Amino acid sequence: MSIRSGALTIPPGPLVRPQTSLWRDAVGRLARHRGAQVGLFVVGGLLLLALFAEGLGVADPNTTFLTETLRPPLAGGHLMGTDDLGRDVFTRVMHGARTSLRVGVVAVGIAVASGSLIGFTAGYFGRWWDSFAMRVMDIVLSFPTILLAIAIVALRGPGIFNTMLAIGVVAIPAYARITRASALTLRGQEFVTAARSVGAPEVRILLRHVVPNSLSPLIVQATLGIATAILNAAALGFLGLGAQPPDVEWGAMLVDSVRYLFQGSWWALMFPGFAIMLTVIGFNLIGDGLRDALDVRIKD
Amino acid sequence: MGRYLARRLLLLVPTLLGVSVIVFLFIRLIPGDPATAILRESATAAQVAELNAKLGFDRPLPVQYLEYMGRIVRGDLGESFHTRLTVVDQLKQKLPATMELALSAMIIATVAGVLLGILAAMRRGSILDYGTMTLALVGVSMPIFWLGLMLIYAFAVNLHWLPPSTRGEPPELVRTGLYTLDYLAALDANGFLDTLRHLALPGFVLATVPLAVIARQTRSAMLEVLGQDFVRTARSKGLRQQTVIARHVLKNAMLPVITVVGLQTGALLSGAVLTETVFSWPGMGTYVLEAILARDYTVVQSVVLVFAFIFVMVNLIVDLSYAWLDPRIKYA
Numbered sequence: 001m002s003i004r005s006g007a008l009t010i011p012p013g014p015l016v017r018p019q020t021s022l023w024r025d026a027v028g029r030l031a032r033h034r035g036a037q038v039g040l041f042v043v044g045g046l047l048l049l050a051l052f053a054e055g056l057g058v059a060d061p062n063t064t065f066l067t068e069t070l071r072p073p074l075a076g077g078h079l080m081g082t083d084d085l086g087r088d089v090f091t092r093v094m095h096g097a098r099t100s101l102r103v104g105v106v107a108v109g110i111a112v113a114s115g116s117l118i119g120f121t122a123g124y125f126g127r128w129w130d131s132f133a134m135r136v137m138d139i140v141l142s143f144p145t146i147l148l149a150i151a152i153v154a155l156r157g158p159g160i161f162n163t164m165l166a167i168g169v170v171a172i173p174a175y176a177r178i179t180r181a182s183a184l185t186l187r188g189q190e191f192v193t194a195a196r197s198v199g200a201p202e203v204r205i206l207l208r209h210v211v212p213n214s215l216s217p218l219i220v221q222a223t224l225g226i227a228t229a230i231l232n233a234a235a236l237g238f239l240g241l242g243a244q245p246p247d248v249e250w251g252a253m254l255v256d257s258v259r260y261l262f263q264g265s266w267w268a269l270m271f272p273g274f275a276i277m278l279t280v281i282g283f284n285l286i287g288d289g290l291r292d293a294l295d296v297r298i299k300d
Numbered sequence: 301m302g303r304y305l306a307r308r309l310l311l312l313v314p315t316l317l318g319v320s321v322i323v324f325l326f327i328r329l330i331p332g333d334p335a336t337a338i339l340r341e342s343a344t345a346a347q348v349a350e351l352n353a354k355l356g357f358d359r360p361l362p363v364q365y366l367e368y369m370g371r372i373v374r375g376d377l378g379e380s381f382h383t384r385l386t387v388v389d390q391l392k393q394k395l396p397a398t399m400e401l402a403l404s405a406m407i408i409a410t411v412a413g414v415l416l417g418i419l420a421a422m423r424r425g426s427i428l429d430y431g432t433m434t435l436a437l438v439g440v441s442m443p444i445f446w447l448g449l450m451l452i453y454a455f456a457v458n459l460h461w462l463p464p465s466t467r468g469e470p471p472e473l474v475r476t477g478l479y480t481l482d483y484l485a486a487l488d489a490n491g492f493l494d495t496l497r498h499l500a501l502p503g504f505v506l507a508t509v510p511l512a513v514i515a516r517q518t519r520s521a522m523l524e525v526l527g528q529d530f531v532r533t534a535r536s537k538g539l540r541q542q543t544v545i546a547r548h549v550l551k552n553a554m555l556p557v558i559t560v561v562g563l564q565t566g567a568l569l570s571g572a573v574l575t576e577t578v579f580s581w582p583g584m585g586t587y588v589l590e591a592i593l594a595r596d597y598t599v600v601q602s603v604v605l606v607f608a609f610i611f612v613m614v615n616l617i618v619d620l621s622y623a624w625l626d627p628r629i630k631y632a
Contacts, residue, residue, distance in 0.1 A: 139318035142608045144569040147588065151604060154592045155329055231443055235574055238445050239589065254446060261453050269453075273446030280441035 026216075029293035036289025042282030046097045046275075053094035061095040061248045063087065073267050081267040083253070084260055089268055093275050095248040100230050100279060103164050103243075107229040108222050110168030115175025116211075116218065122176070123183025124206050134180070137173040145170045146235055153241045160243045167232045171225055178221055182214030216294040224287035227280045234276045250276050304623065308616055319608045320372070324365050326604075327597045328357075377602035382594055387602045390587060395606075396477025397467060398583035401575065402568045403478075404499050405506035410561055413511045417518025417557075422545070424523065432515060439512030444571055448505040448578035455501060465580040468498040502579040506571050510564035517560040521553040528552075555622070562618025566611050 020028075030036050049056065064085045073081040073089075080089035122133040140148070152166035186192060187210065195205045236242040237251025245252075250272040257268035343351075352358050356367060371378070377387035420432040456464035471482040471491055480499070483492035525531065526549055534544045576585035584603060591599035 135314060135318065138315050139322065142315055142319050142612050143604065144566070144573070144607055144611060146570040146573050147604060147607055150573070150589070150592060151326060151600070154600070155326065227441065231441075234443050235445065238443070238574070239577065240593075251443070254443075254449070258449060261449060262457055264457070266450075266453055269446070269449055273443055273450070276446065277438065277442045280443075281437060284437060284441055 026290075026293045030289050033289040033292055035285045036293070039282045039285025039287075039289060042278055043286065046279055046282065047101065049094045050097040050101055053091065053098060056091075056094060061087065061092045062246050063091075072265070080271045081265075083257055083268040084265075089253075089271050092248050092253055093250070093271050096250040096253060096272060096275060097279070099160065099243055099247060099249045100233060100276070103160060103167070103233040103249075104226040104230040104279075104283070106164045107167040107171065107233070108225045110164065111171035111225065111229075112175050112218065112222050114168075115172040116179040118172070119176035119179030119181075120183050120206060120211060120214070123180035124187050124210055125202075130180070133176065137176050140170070141173050143170075146232065149232055149236060150239065150241060153236060158236075158241045158244055160247055160249075163233050163236050163242045166236070167229050170232070171229065174221060174225065175218065178217050179214055182217065183210050186210045186213055220287055220291045220294060223283060223290055227283035227287065230276065230283070231280055305620065308619065312612060312616065315612060316609065319612075320369065320605065321365070323601050323605050323608070324368055327601050328361070328364075372602075372605070377606075378598035380591070380596050380599050382596055387599055390599075391584075391603075391606065393477065394582065394584045394587045397581060398572055398576070398585065400467075400478045400480065401499070401502055401506060401581060401583060402565070402572055404503035405568060405571075405575075406510065406561070406565060408503055408507040409510035409514055409564065412507070413514025414518050414557060416511075416515040418522060418545075418550070420515065420519045421522030421526065429519075433519070436512040436515045439508045442508065444505050444508055445574045445578050447508060448501070448575060451501050451505065452578070462500055463498050464501075466498065467582060468494045502575050502581055505578070506568060506575040509571060510561070510568065513564055514557060514560055518553065518557050521556045522549060525549045525553045558621065559618070562614070562621065565618070566614050569607055569611060 053061075064087055065082060071082040080093060083089055083092070118133050118137070122130040143151075148170045149166040152169060153162050156162045156165070183206075192205055192209055195209055196202075200208075233242060233249070234251035234254075237249040237253075238255050240252070240255060242251055243249035253272040254269055257265070257272075261269055349358075356364055359367075375388065377391070379386045380390075416432045416436075420429040423429050452464045455462045467479060469491065471479055471486055471488065473482065473486060475482050475485060479495040480492060483489075483495055531544060531548055534548045539547075572583065573585035573589060575581065576583045577589060580586065584607065588600060588603040588607070590596075591603065
């Protein structure tokens, strides 16, 4: 049925756009975002490489071919060449993707969990806890990030787990500040007062009303945070404080190959670094896309 | 302004005290005890006990903390367990090295970043704009130690244009510790150029992240101001494009840029640790890293404290500079 009124034709069907939820809307905008598309493609590709590393490369990333050391890319069936011990660089890059993605996600998980617990409670309940918690965050922020991460690893010993922990801890203040700011704004809103006036307990208000309404900036910051965490993990690996053999890690691969750079073997160094850059670009693009899709403004 | 300054300085006290407590506890949180860590596992129990007594680790923690603070306030940052050199003497050499590197990086990043940002904003949507913003994304996403190694490979190993590492020959008379200034003061052109050649690669590498961030921020600040009514008014009264940009847009777009320049200066300290390692730059970064790897904990403790102090001070200066630059900002 179509209604005619003057020259204007109104198409048949309901006039109201079908309702979509906030999140579905955001996902739609993200899927149309050019940058995010590239980012999702890159990260998706890396995820596949990480998942199917065994099938695509040499079975074990630590297999050494002592007769085939420092082969250039494409020589002898080694797509990215071999390193000084004759290990297949392509296989190791794929296994490194596994390590980096895991470290990035777990480190950000640690930071988000602790940071938002601190930030939400500080912003919502305020008083002495707020001043105390924010002072502590200021103190953590007084250290240059890498230096603090190095100190934590030096204290606890190198390894993947301590890398995740160190990188997670240095990132806590960022999440504490964001969630505190959200909680501060939201606790004065009418719907919170309404919930309180019908007798909802404070913890329930915090969990059911404040937290869900603060998720957008948190999601954006966490995605960008994975990028930073991967860079920091690579830096620790590069300094010899990250993952230890037999774990394969991009930063450590880089430092293993530095000596051979002066003899002209650039590939064992080029590819892991390139992989780090690509991964970080991917997460940064998704993060920027999410920022646009969820319409949040975070100060850098 | 005076009251604001006083309050900010007062707020520094608890922060710096907190920092000192953390740094103090750091050395005492090492699994086992520091003496064992220093002497390694082969030491006898008597040796460990003797060193602990010598270092004062056998006394109660609060007493140790007060003694430690007492020494720091008197300007005594301790000495290395290994080399026996005092930290203060070492810092006199290392601090200028890091400062020279960081200042060069900041100059490169600010000049290039602001220029690229302005060009990108004025040619919005052009290839130049897309190119600049893509480069900026790559810049913030690149591990700078990797970029450093790649540049060494290209410009030092292959092309032999630039030296791969170190600061070069020190000037005969070291006054400021910044070799560029010392050579200038000595009117030594060759020395000055050699210092610049040594600075080029590490300076550029350390500059990449701030450069990218500054370019992005300049572009978005410019675009925001370009859309304002007063810009249209300025154009409509017939002012030339250069005048509009220079007199109306730039002035208003620079404040957020200065914020970012300040924030990035703090972040430079993290980058300096990595850049110095790659280029064997004899600064604070390599100093603290060597100390960490050698378990030289007094050095670690003191250098980390100095790092944190500089960091906090830079942030304070940044905050104060806003009030000075933008009369609209009023601090209570």
